[in-house]
Amino acid sequence: MTNNLYIQALNSKAFASFGDVLDVSGQPDKIINQGLCQRYHDRAEIDFSNGRSGISLFKAEPRNLPYKLDMMERHPLGSQAFIPMTYAAFLITVAQDENNTPAHPIAFLSEPGQAINFHRNIWHGVLTPLQGSGLFAVIDRIGPEENLEEVFFETPYWVFQENK
């Protein structure tokens, strides 16, 4: 069945063509506060065509697997970062673009402590926590212009935990 997706582990390399993974793997860039704090510096490509940065909070309903992916969206004017405010994994769906339509979607599962930043104009599913409070900070472009494209699938995809 071609419309089944199986979750992959999130990491920077696998996610590179869609966005940035923000986590504290590897060495910190700087040790601050008398040795008591590690700074992993400037890890997201914030990219706005105009407008300005804003911080908003999203509170989303946790979802269950298998998850029905029936819509994807993109933001032509700016990147969008999702920072989980609970130490919990969340589901991330992204797709390539083919003729202004999302194609070949991929599903990633984060690890607790990972945040992500979608690059500008990357197709992605809506925020889908699987557990925890569903609370996220979102850093995205604030501006008056319309910045949302949505595509609904005729046949939805189903996202499963793992390949069986």
Next chain:
Amino acid sequence: MTNNLYIQALNSKAFASFGDVLDVSGQPDKIINQGLCQRYHDRAEIDFSNGRSGISLFKAEPRNLPYKLDMMERHPLGSQAFIPMTYAAFLITVAQDENNTPAHPIAFLSEPGQAINFHRNIWHGVLTPLQGSGLFAVIDRIGPEENLEEVFFETPYWVFQENK
């Protein structure tokens, strides 16, 4: 003993002269994602004299109370937001400015799910988680100019849980 500080609950009104409290109290500004996500829109005053926005991760050692506050710092070129990535309280210390020195410090304790944004040039103590992973996302100004002033107190303050 005048150098003892007792923790106050964090809320927008009490914190207003120092920065923004980001939480999901009150009504959301918008319901998105087919009713499954509440957006609390644009809740931080991001204020940079130049440079650009960046997202960094800080991993700080959790501290214990009473906490010795022996230094405060400020960033003359930009605001700085701290987003906890664990659903846990953290300690926030701020002060007024008197002749370029921090004066009359105040200690706040957040609730789980609250983030804060220090306004530009506000005196504050270093990041002080009290529990959890110590992992935070930080949205601050990225730029080459020096953006840190520190003042060490001759007599440190001690921060206690509550007024006894």
